[in-house]
Amino acid sequence: MAKVVLKLGDDISTDIIYPGRYMATVLPSETPQYAFADLPEFNSKLKSGQIPAGSVIVAGKNFGCGSSREQAASCLKGYDLIVVAKNFARIFMQNAINLGLRLVVCPEIEAEEGDELEILPDKIINKTSGKEFKVEALPKARQAIIDAGGLIAYTRQRLLARAGSRKKA
Amino acid sequence: MAMTMVEKILARATGQKAVKAGDVVEPKVSLAMSHENAALVINQFLEIYKDTGLKPKVWDPDKIAIILDHRVPAESAKTATNQKKIREFVAAQKIKKFHDIRGDEGGICHQILPENGYVLPGTVVVGTDSHTTSHGALGAFSFGIGATEMASVWALGRVLNVEVPKTIKVVAKGKFGRYVLPKDFILYLIGKISAEGANFKVLEYHGPTIQKMPTSGRLTVANMSVEAGATSGIFPPDEETLRYLREEAKVKGPIDIFGPDPEAEYDQVIEINVSEIEPMVACPHTVDNVKPVSQVGRVKVDQIVIGSCTNGRLDDLAVAARLLKGKKIARGTRMLVFPASFRIYQQALQLGYLADLVKAGAVVMNPGCGCCLGVHEGALGDGEVALSTTNRNFKGRMGNPKAEVYLCSPAVAAASALTGYITDPRKGGK
Numbered sequence: 001m002a003k004v005v006l007k008l009g010d011d012i013s014t015d016i017i018y019p020g021r022y023m024a025t026v027l028p029s030e031t032p033q034y035a036f037a038d039l040p041e042f043n044s045k046l047k048s049g050q051i052p053a054g055s056v057i058v059a060g061k062n063f064g065c066g067s068s069r070e071q072a073a074s075c076l077k078g079y080d081l082i083v084v085a086k087n088f089a090r091i092f093m094q095n096a097i098n099l100g101l102r103l104v105v106c107p108e109i110e111a112e113e114g115d116e117l118e119i120l121p122d123k124i125i126n127k128t129s130g131k132e133f134k135v136e137a138l139p140k141a142r143q144a145i146i147d148a149g150g151l152i153a154y155t156r157q158r159l160l161a162r163a164g165s166r167k168k169a
Numbered sequence: 170m171a172m173t174m175v176e177k178i179l180a181r182a183t184g185q186k187a188v189k190a191g192d193v194v195e196p197k198v199s200l201a202m203s204h205e206n207a208a209l210v211i212n213q214f215l216e217i218y219k220d221t222g223l224k225p226k227v228w229d230p231d232k233i234a235i236i237l238d239h240r241v242p243a244e245s246a247k248t249a250t251n252q253k254k255i256r257e258f259v260a261a262q263k264i265k266k267f268h269d270i271r272g273d274e275g276g277i278c279h280q281i282l283p284e285n286g287y288v289l290p291g292t293v294v295v296g297t298d299s300h301t302t303s304h305g306a307l308g309a310f311s312f313g314i315g316a317t318e319m320a321s322v323w324a325l326g327r328v329l330n331v332e333v334p335k336t337i338k339v340v341a342k343g344k345f346g347r348y349v350l351p352k353d354f355i356l357y358l359i360g361k362i363s364a365e366g367a368n369f370k371v372l373e374y375h376g377p378t379i380q381k382m383p384t385s386g387r388l389t390v391a392n393m394s395v396e397a398g399a400t401s402g403i404f405p406p407d408e409e410t411l412r413y414l415r416e417e418a419k420v421k422g423p424i425d426i427f428g429p430d431p432e433a434e435y436d437q438v439i440e441i442n443v444s445e446i447e448p449m450v451a452c453p454h455t456v457d458n459v460k461p462v463s464q465v466g467r468v469k470v471d472q473i474v475i476g477s478c479t480n481g482r483l484d485d486l487a488v489a490a491r492l493l494k495g496k497k498i499a500r501g502t503r504m505l506v507f508p509a510s511f512r513i514y515q516q517a518l519q520l521g522y523l524a525d526l527v528k529a530g531a532v533v534m535n536p537g538c539g540c541c542l543g544v545h546e547g548a549l550g551d552g553e554v555a556l557s558t559t560n561r562n563f564k565g566r567m568g569n570p571k572a573e574v575y576l577c578s579p580a581v582a583a584a585s586a587l588t589g590y591i592t593d594p595r596k597g598g599k
Contacts, residue, residue: 011364011365013561015543015564015566016563016564016565019565020544021543021568023542024240024247024248024544026208026209027209027212038565061365062398065364065365066299066563067298068296068297068298068301068313068314069206070315070316070317087368089368089398090400091313091315094314094318095318098315098318099317139332141193141331141332142330144329144330150317151321151329152317152320154321154329155325156217156218159217159324
């Protein structure tokens with residue numbers, strides 16, 4: 001069971017998730033402190049450890065639109081949050097998958113802050129309202145990266161496979 | 170099989186006869202661009218090689234470009250240290266397409282790449298910047314990726330697991346009215362299809378208006394294609410592309426010109442008659458909140474910004490200089506100008522545009538991303554309003570979530586500088 005800790009609307013940009021003025025901070029170990037820095041109340045809850053891992057952010061359409069800044073994905077991954085949205089902007093989605101941040105595409109999702117969700121591979125059950133919502137699969141092209149545990153691990157596998165085949169040749 | 174532009178490019182980059190939308194491919198990359206976020210790419214690149222016993226070495230140093238532009242000169246010790254780390258990596262890996270903070274060759278990545286001939290039609294270009302879509306202006310399939318994805322490209326020379334995107338064909342006809350510019354066309358299109366209207370798709374631009382559009386205007390349109398969610402915005406290359414590459418970018422080598430097949434299958438076709446478009450303004454806080462300037466109402470402006478990778482080119486500065494020459498910017502309004510590169514800066518200097526702007530009261534800054542993303546300079550005060558030729562007006566964008574940003578063309582920006590209010594350039598001053 002996962003609790004909704006933040007409910008957001010459509011077109012949540014990477015400037016909201018990770019404001020540009022903190023972009024000189026790049027390392028995934030350092031970015032979480034600035035997650036949703038312009039929503040100070042939520043940011044301080046995150047920083048003070050009041051939001052348990054596996055908590056859910058629910059959003060509308062086009063979550064993560066805007067900049068390619070990977071900080072927007074790494075700062076949420078740092079707290080092991082799950083983002084459920086009606087759909088996601090492309091670069092944010094790829095960054096999230098590459099870093100292992102869990103995204104769920106749920107075009108009809110209805111949930112409020114405080115609701116308890118059960119997230120299954122094909123649907124979300126909102127235990128608070130009793131309603132169920134269909135989940136859409138992530139792009140098939142990205143499954144191999146998810147299966148490998150992220151793009152660093154996946155690229156490492158590919159690199160070693162290539163080095164191995166060169167040695168044999 | 171008939172193919173769209175992106176299908177043709179990806180077929181070539183994967184050595185296949187044909188690919189179609191939905192196929193999963195691993196295209197070879199012709200150019201991989203990063204800016205200051207190369208600091209993170211370097212970190213992730215070294216992480217890939219950790220415990221492999223392999224020496225971290227980029228796949229091809231001649232195909233990597235790094236341009237310092239986001240925070241130049243550095244605004245903080247942290248940025249300066251990141252930039253230093255990048256210089257050391259560039260030297261160690263022998264990366265030659267490196268543009269440091271220099272008045273002879275520096276500037277914004279999305280101008281440096283085209284003006285130096287780094288981007289060729291029909292190739293695959295990736296960049297750790299969402300506005301990498303810009304280079305579709307030259308007929309490349311050019312798209313933004315994250316830093317870890319770039320680290321993977323640096324290691325392997327390919328983008329892994331790319332789903333061939335569907336394509337929306339945009340056909341533009343008609344003649345632009347007075348003071349209606351390519352920026353107005355792309356704002357109109359984004360307003361029409363919304364900020365997610367082209368999500369995961371390519372916008373492919375056609376039609377008589379496009380054929381007449383100079384590369385500078387195409388760069389503006391391709392640049393902002395991402396604001397409709399597009400993976401890339403592609404202009405099939407033509408005579409204008411060849412002219413730009415030979416005459417302005419001084420490309421000496423072979424240039425391969427090809428377009429999509431006439432029978433290619435499109436997801437959607439959108440026709441736009443630009444004769445019917447007036448100067449447009451994107452109102453806070455989304456880029457698709459677009460209105461004709463005549464319907465914006467009376468909006469007082471504190472800061473005008475002309476420049477950026479969207480509208481910092483010579484044509485843009487020329488329009489602004491023409492409107493401001495011999496006049497004065499309204500008191501209570503400040504104007505910042507950021508040419509897109511030092512080449513443009515020098516040209517504008519020679520042509521007298523910079524003098525015209527400064528005499529009118531503008532502050533000409535060094536080429537770079539400047540205040541666009543609110544990390545460096547030109548931040549807004551609480552409750553202030555900016556009118557900017559940049560590409561994003563998200564809440565917090567210009568460094569302050571309590572401020573508002575409107576987006577427009579250089580003509581609207583310059584006309585508004587004279588009055589202090591958002592103004593239709595066709596009506597002129599007060």
